[in-house]
Amino acid sequence: MLKQMLRFNVTKHSLRCFVSQLASLKEKYPDIDKNIEITDSLEVQRDQNKPSLLEPLTEDISHISSYLKPTYNVAAYANKSETIQQLVKLGVNIAAIEKKKPEAVTDILKLSFDDIKGHIIFFNQLGLDNSQISYLITNNPYIFRETLDNLDVRITYLKFKQFTNDMVSRIVGRNPFWLSYRTQEIDDKLGFFQKTFHLSGKEVRQIAVAQPKLITFDQEKIKVNIFAMKEEMCFSPSDLKEILLKKPKLYMNGQRRLLDSFEYLHNTMKVSLEQIVENPEILTYRKKRLRERHLFLVKLGRDQFDSRKPNYVALTTMVKNDDGTFATEVAKSSVNMYNNFLKSL
Amino acid sequence: MVMEAPVVWNNLKGIICVFKPAELSVGRLRTMLIHKICQGMNELEVRPPINYVAIEGNPSKKLSVSVKPNLADHPLVVGPRYQEQDLPVSWSNYLGWNTSGVLLFGIRSGTKQAKFIRENKPARVYKVKGVLGQATDNCFKSGKVVERSTWKHVKRHNMERFLSAMQASHQKKMFEMSGVDLQSDTAYELAKQGLIRPANSKIPIIYGIKCVEFDAPNFTIEIHCINEYETYLIQLIHEIGLKLHSTAHCTSLKCIRHSGFKLEHALLMKHWSIPNILENLATCNEILTNLDGYTPQKNSVLI
Numbered sequence: 001m002l003k004q005m006l007r008f009n010v011t012k013h014s015l016r017c018f019v020s021q022l023a024s025l026k027e028k029y030p031d032i033d034k035n036i037e038i039t040d041s042l043e044v045q046r047d048q049n050k051p052s053l054l055e056p057l058t059e060d061i062s063h064i065s066s067y068l069k070p071t072y073n074v075a076a077y078a079n080k081s082e083t084i085q086q087l088v089k090l091g092v093n094i095a096a097i098e099k100k101k102p103e104a105v106t107d108i109l110k111l112s113f114d115d116i117k118g119h120i121i122f123f124n125q126l127g128l129d130n131s132q133i134s135y136l137i138t139n140n141p142y143i144f145r146e147t148l149d150n151l152d153v154r155i156t157y158l159k160f161k162q163f164t165n166d167m168v169s170r171i172v173g174r175n176p177f178w179l180s181y182r183t184q185e186i187d188d189k190l191g192f193f194q195k196t197f198h199l200s201g202k203e204v205r206q207i208a209v210a211q212p213k214l215i216t217f218d219q220e221k222i223k224v225n226i227f228a229m230k231e232e233m234c235f236s237p238s239d240l241k242e243i244l245l246k247k248p249k250l251y252m253n254g255q256r257r258l259l260d261s262f263e264y265l266h267n268t269m270k271v272s273l274e275q276i277v278e279n280p281e282i283l284t285y286r287k288k289r290l291r292e293r294h295l296f297l298v299k300l301g302r303d304q305f306d307s308r309k310p311n312y313v314a315l316t317t318m319v320k321n322d323d324g325t326f327a328t329e330v331a332k333s334s335v336n337m338y339n340n341f342l343k344s345l
Numbered sequence: 346m347v348m349e350a351p352v353v354w355n356n357l358k359g360i361i362c363v364f365k366p367a368e369l370s371v372g373r374l375r376t377m378l379i380h381k382i383c384q385g386m387n388e389l390e391v392r393p394p395i396n397y398v399a400i401e402g403n404p405s406k407k408l409s410v411s412v413k414p415n416l417a418d419h420p421l422v423v424g425p426r427y428q429e430q431d432l433p434v435s436w437s438n439y440l441g442w443n444t445s446g447v448l449l450f451g452i453r454s455g456t457k458q459a460k461f462i463r464e465n466k467p468a469r470v471y472k473v474k475g476v477l478g479q480a481t482d483n484c485f486k487s488g489k490v491v492e493r494s495t496w497k498h499v500k501r502h503n504m505e506r507f508l509s510a511m512q513a514s515h516q517k518k519m520f521e522m523s524g525v526d527l528q529s530d531t532a533y534e535l536a537k538q539g540l541i542r543p544a545n546s547k548i549p550i551i552y553g554i555k556c557v558e559f560d561a562p563n564f565t566i567e568i569h570c571i572n573e574y575e576t577y578l579i580q581l582i583h584e585i586g587l588k589l590h591s592t593a594h595c596t597s598l599k600c601i602r603h604s605g606f607k608l609e610h611a612l613l614m615k616h617w618s619i620p621n622i623l624e625n626l627a628t629c630n631e632i633l634t635n636l637d638g639y640t641p642q643k644n645s646v647l648i
Contacts, residue, residue, distance in 0.1 A: 096424075
């Protein structure tokens with residue numbers, strides 16, 4: 001059974017090769033059909049016209065070759081495909097695309113460089129540099145599916161909504177998927193934020209530029225996070241808005257992680273809600289990091305987070321810097337002490 | 346410091362001793378280690394793409410032979426030179442989710458050494474912390490409190506007396522587990538040599554247990570043991586609580602020694618860089634040669 005299937009595959013493959021060769025020959029010699037007709041009718045004449053098989057062939061037939069067989073990875077095509085060569089010159093990581101989105105590589109291979117040239121020039125005109133363009137293509141190779149007219153419409157929409165050129169180039173450079181969404185979808189997404197947080201137009205632009213990925217982020221997850229902050233952490237709607245404007249990234253974190261950090265800050269470290277709203281970036285740090293540093297400060301007796309009392313430790317400086325700076329400047333101890341403490345946990 | 350990746354790669358084999366934090370699985374830690382090593386290796390001077398010989402032109406006339414840069418060997422096309430699936434790493438002792446402490450990983454050909462260490466069944470030392478007065482449903486601090494009891498009557502000497510009785514009964518068990526008849530001459534010969542290992546690798550045996558810190562209701566116990574596992578140690582604290590006419594649950598477990606590897610040799614996660622790892626490999630290699638940990642165990646004597 002397997003042998004039969006293999007044989008069938010082989011014949012199918014050779015048939016395909018033959019058809020492709022025929023097609024390429026037809027392109028080269030448009031009157032090939034005529035020749036066949038003549039030779040069919042006059043066999044004797046053909047024998048006279050056609051050179052003998054023993055004579056050396058001067059015509060170049062090296063372009064007639066079999067198809068590239070299915071390969072292990074895209075590297076087999078790299079020396080032949082101009083598109084891939086140009087993309088690599090630009091700095092696009094083809095290997096990363098192949099690993100994450102294998103079907104996108106077939107799309108790229110089908111395109112000629114002329115098809116994608118327009119897109120690259122378009123991004124360049126938006127003000128993106130080479131590294132930003134390669135980042136965009138590496139993360140969203142599907143961008144070539146969109147026509148240039150569509151991309152133009154989407155940019156015009158942003159300009160119509162009073163985004164300046166710098167803002168647009170930042171948005172496109174930071175969020176590779178932005179241009180893959182239709183104008184209607186982007187409008188809905190921006191509207192969602194404006195309605196949920198009661199933002200003014202200027203504030204919507206501010207968060208879209210500060211964290212472009214947030215706008216196209218999965219809305220269900222954002223809703224879960226809003227629920228967690230509102231109901232489980234008891235932040236008021238105005239607090240939610242302030243957190244969004246100060247640290248929009250928080251809404252993209254996982255709910256579990258957000259709750260863990262909050263629980264440690266509020267219940268163990270006794271940090272008030274107002275203090276968290278003042279510096280929302282402390283919520284972006286993991287509970288593990290908060291716990292390690294807090295316990296070290298507790299051990300040294302320096303856990304004093306009230307700004308009105310002496311020996312006050314600012315929350316952001318506690319978690320922000322690397323371990324060395326934290327141990328020497330915040331905890332007034334040494335790095336070795338801190339490392340030994342970490343091993344004692 | 347050598348910056349050429351192939352030279353570093355050749356030296357990157359053996360046993361590495363890392364510090365495992367609690368609430369992180371050993372499997373996850375292994376993935377992170379592999380990721381860190383590959384990332385570090387790819388930042389070094391890796392092999393440049395090899396040129397290829399291109400034969401072009403009309404085959405019936407003259408062909409041109411030229412050497413061209415090979416794009417098929419470019420890191421952006423074939424992927425980075427050192428990939429995560431190419432690095433074999435295995436652990437020689439398994440620590441549970443809640444346990445922190447010394448953990449040994451075998452890297453590349455070191456996986457073989459890791460296997461020998463595992464089969465040698467070296468003794469491990471734990472520091473286990475517990476709290477008197479509360480029993481939880483899983484005997485650990487993460488569980489729900491199911492029972493409260495008084496603990497004021499438990500004094501340090503009560504605990505020490507009970508622990509030494511426990512140690513004595515375990516030492517008796519050690520001879521029973523050796524796999525020889527207790528009345529035989531072989532058993533006598535074994536007993537003469539001192540502590541022995543169990544023949545079975547499944548049954549936990551405690552060689553030494555003592556209370557190192559007693560600040561009621563908190564206490565810390567140091568346990569020297571073989572074949573133990575996390576739930577066994579947690580259950581042990583629960584049992585100690587019951588035997589002292591109170592209740593107890595475990596709050597933290599830490600492996601402070603594994604064979605000759607101590608906490609001071611363990612590499613913290615933030616220090617996982619290529620130079621530190623190479624240094625650690627050399628230190629561990631030295632400890633292993635001193636311990637003779639490469640060869641499989643032939644007799645049942647403990648260390």
